[in-house]
Amino acid sequence: MDNTFEIELVNDNEYAVRSEAEGQSVESLFRTDPGFLESIGLAEADGKRVVEETARFLAEHQPVIDFPPLIDLEDIAAAYDDYPQQLRNRLGKE
Structure with missing residues (x-):
């Protein structure tokens, strides 16, 4: 699955992530x-790279259309131990 994400900083530490899924626009x-x-x-x-790689990681685990409207990185860490x-691997930090 190759999802393209448009990422925009909207506030300190908050990013709008937009994509297309099943013919619909999705924003979280x-x-x-x-x-x-x-x-x-x-x-x-x-931060933008962190969010981009997080969106890609999440898309590997669930359909983009099912992304919730608000996503905290801590919640993803709680749901996925790895x-x-x-994320460190994807960002080349290890």
């Missing part, structure tokens, strides 16, 4: 908590 708000990023060793990572490691 991804929130990045600096404390969480620091706890997983990504304090200096570019998320922090996968």
Whole structure:
């Protein structure tokens, strides 16, 4: 599955993520908590890249059309044990 995501910073640590799925526009708000990023060793990572790779990771686990309207990275980490490691790998941090 090759999803294309349009990512826009809309507020401090909040990014609108847009994509197309099943002929529909999908938009979710991804929130990045600096404390969480620091706890997983990504304090200096570019927020937009973090969100892009998070959206790709999530799309590998569920249909984009099913993305909730609000996504906190901590919730993804709680649902997927391998998320922090996968994110570090995708960002070339390990």
